[in-house]
Amino acid sequence: MALSDHLRELRARLLRSALFLIIAFIVALVFYDQLLSLVMDPYNDARAMLGDDVQTEAYIKSATGPLLLQLKLCGVAALVASSPYWLYQIWGFIVPGLHDNEKRWSYVFAAVAGPTFILGVLTGYYVLPTGLEVLIGFTPEGMQNLVEFGEYFSFLTRMLLVFGVAFEIPLFVVMLNLAGVVSGKQLGRYRAWLILGSFVFAAIATPSTDPFSMLALAVPMVVLFIVAEIIARLVDRRRGRSAMSEVGDDELSPL
Template structure:
């Protein structure tokens, strides 16, 4: 396909993705308060507060976080931010498909299978990580607010709370993609299963440090909630990589598929010793008849 046709296809697919995001964003703008309630209600329930983010009363617990908005245009900015985030999330199947459809014609057959594997396995893992973060936030909020002095209300800006929730969800979701990335690296021949097995001590340390930095709370429970599944998923990815290596070793040297070029062998071949050159016969001269 010529370059101009590629650019036209890219423009068409970007237009479809933008229209889908804008449509969902406009629809979410009418329900942004319900979206905010859905995100903040578990945190409020965990610290003994009742009501929604617009009307909070103190419960039995003396520590209560009052969520506030600062500034004249803060409500409008909040509604725009929440609606746009909802548009990106809800319309993600549309714009992700447009991105995949634009890239996939340039991939080989086995690379297309890998992308389908990444989407089929990576999407549930990301959603699982987001769900774990959503369920961990109330415990984290309770631990953090326990540091507040008695008879003191905690004024928490709503935009900061939403940024914290989004950051936790994204960090947990991306962290749960670890096994998919490792298996893909193994499929592309970057890392072997045996090497992944030899890294297990360093990976436990690296995952623990990452969980300690990624979780904003200081309690060990939140850190273990993120680190524990990552340890388990690394073990599963190592086992899968070992099985894939074993299957490839049994398959032997199979030829390339129809849409792949054969690998070039750059190793030099030995050259046989030169034999004696046969003596040339007499050269005849032509005469006139």
């Protein structure tokens, strides 16, 4: 297509995505109470684990705070809920320009990336109460801990995003292997450094300071790296067999 046709197609896809996002935002407003309960559950669980040791309360500051809270929470929920649709629109715009081999691997990447990201987010949501318990537990005796909801919501979204993105890193390693950038043998040679790097990354990336959150992020990353190494070695072995099968009768074998 001509450049103007590509731009018209892009505009149409952006408009459809924006319309779908608006509809998802309206639906999120209807289920605002359920969304607020879902967000507050980790904090309430942390309060329950602390018991009477620390007095802590969540609050909203300023007169416009409740309205901004509702808009922000529903906006994030709409963005996440509508992500399959607007990602599909981006996908539909990019895929026609790829070669057949690139399309095949991109389909595999799209099929695995979504569930892996969701698994990371769920893991972060599961360990969040423990992280909050540790952080709030540093409150000195005789003082009350007041948690501003805007800061808490930013902390929660950052925590979940870190876990989701971290679970995608081994998948990118596999894609680099498929592209011929790294080999399974190289991954095995630097396995110890990858494991150490996973723990260092987990210690730096997790907003909380408790070791449980760090381990909950680092251990799955190490397991996924090992799985990525196994897949890379299988791909390299298959690639080597294909190269040997293409050697002619009068050509010198790689061996």
